[in-house]
Amino acid sequence: MFSYNYVQTYVNIIVSGKSNDVAWGNQIGYILLPFQLAVHDDPLAYVRKAKKTLDRKKSSLEVIFTCKISELFVKMFGLKAGAFIIGLMLTNTTTTFSNMVGPTEQVEFYGHPSVFIAPTIYGIPQALIVHYQSYNGTIKVILSVDEEIIPNYTQLLDDFVESFRHIKDAASRLSKHVKKG
Secondary structure, eight states: OOOHHHHHHHHHHHHHTOGGGSOOSOOOOOOOOOOOOOOOSSHHHHHHHHHHHHHHHHTSSHHHHHHHHHHHHHHHHOHHHHHHHHHHHHHTOSEEEEEEOOOSSOOEETTEEOOOOOOOOOSSSOSEEEEEEEETTEEEEEEEEOTTTOSOHHHHHHHHHHHHHHHHHHHHHHHHHHHHO
């Protein structure tokens, strides 16, 4: 259940008059990552390389710059120009990944508990959109696929499951070796 204290914290900020000191709404920044398809003997080799690249990108100012430049375009040239620039960026990418941290405890709507949360997006020009959403201690992977470009999407889903199974098994074997050592 959604914690009353969590909501009360926001109410207290608004009532105290300090709500202008807090950034409200969605703050969206993005990073562009190379997406490499490769077969490795060690399933964790790809994970290690991707993590190294992602850590380097996250510690750079790329996310902040993309967010602020997008805001600047919207303020200077209007919403249509900002949408056009973001649309150009999306048109020149192959795949979009989104990972969002969700609630750590179960959420209820009018007394009905939510079993899972599955966000997605529609209308952007990617053949494949991958959302990772954590909720209540589990992670869901949601795929949006353009069937004209990826007609056998069920095979793609099976490949995702198999890849995650290989990574999970390799990580489990690694953790057993670490515990013994």
